[in-house]
């Protein structure tokens with residue numbers, strides 16, 4: 001009987017960081033059944049119901065170990081999810097170490113794979129004689145920024161957001177400093193220091209698994225593979241996405257039944273990920289813009305907040321529909337559906353009535369849209385989403401990016417204009433065609449194309465390391 005290779009993985013807290021790394025593990029064991037994966041799950045407060053339900057569905061060769069949750073009261077009152085994630089991992093390090101020790105006392109570990117936000121844990125790989133890998137849950141363009149961050153830090157003076165010329169990362173579309181990820185926007189802050197620390201750690205691993213695919217980012221991927229004569233072993237294994245989940249069965253059915261009644265390719269799906277929020281002012285403008293456009297829409301609405309990532313690690317309890325402008329639901333009932341907080345996104349995007357997606361450009365949403373060939377309106381809110389928007393609009397040309405006014409608001413006329421352009425215009429048609437091409441490439445990459453080959457190379461390397 002073939003010997004088993006043991007792998008341990010550590011996701012970072014939050015449902016959207018948990019799912020892709022586990023979906024990667026599922027792919028690994030499906031294609032290479034001689035692997036066994038243990039997923040060590042840190043969490044801030046008790047894990048959300050969605051994570052617990054998902055973990056119950058895993059096959060027998062993926063074990064999960066839930067670490068003692070970090071008590072929210074132990075952490076400072078920070079609203080930035082990146083800070084909370086970083087602190088949760090730091091405080092979970094002793095329990096991660098304990099689990100690794102116990103695992104290795106039973107069987108040797110071949111590889112230790114950690115999400116990029118759990119980078120501090122990677123140092124344990126050496127102690128337990130395992131190979132060390134990062135799982136990078138975002139684009140090659142963002143990885144390129146991390147890889148070049150130290151050099152940029154030395155060469156660029158002042159704030160990135162004040163630069164008047166774009167920065168050209170190797171193989172990537174040029175990007176203005178103002179579109180760099182949030183942690184880089186204040187170079188004197190602690191968050192920027194964490195970012196640089198994480199960036200430096202990236203080159204110390206034995207390899208990086210990245211959730212993208214060669215055909216989507218050929219320039220960035222090739223440039224990373226050539227960086228300092230192959231210093232980084234990069235494995236583009238994506239697109240790895242969830243197969244569909246729903247928190248509220250009734251609401252899910254309602255969305256899909258409503259979509260069944262709409263004409264093909266006619267509906268714009270509007271959603272800001274698992275936790276993105278808008279201000280009350282912006283909710284009003286978006287509502288009026290949707291109405292003004294005359295287009296059909298399915299809007300996943302959250303209660304307003306002045307912090308764009310307010311609901312990321314903690315959902316609001318209020319009914320969001322009460323925050324819509326008065327009479328909006330009645331006036332738009334023939335054209336639109338508004339659902340509170342959550343929709344079955346993967347099923348929605350695969351429905352043939354959906355013709356566009358207004359998205360905050362989270363990487364999972366981006367890949368899910370690519371896999372369904374749905375063109376985008378980009379509305380980045382936080383983290384690295386602005387850079388994703390640049391790649392999608394200027395690089396791949398599969399998205400339109402509405403303009404924010406000087407108060408940071410997208411006005412109703414602008415919303416209506418980009419909606420009409422995407423759903424009805426010639427420009428939108430070209431974007432849909434390019435998205436359909438990407439959809440085919442994604443399917444090929446996962447069939448027996450580039451991503452499956454990258455996974456096989458990785459598995460062979462792991463097998464030869466453990467001598468099996």
Ligand code: UDP
Pocket residue numbers: 016242245271272273274275276300341342343344345346361362363364365366368
């Ligand atoms: N999602 C969903 N329904 C919703 C909102 C989000 O199923 O109403 C899922 C979506 O399919 C994706 C994830 O939540 O898999 C969002 O991840 P992304 O990286 O796009 O954004 P984040 O939530 O991390 O900001």
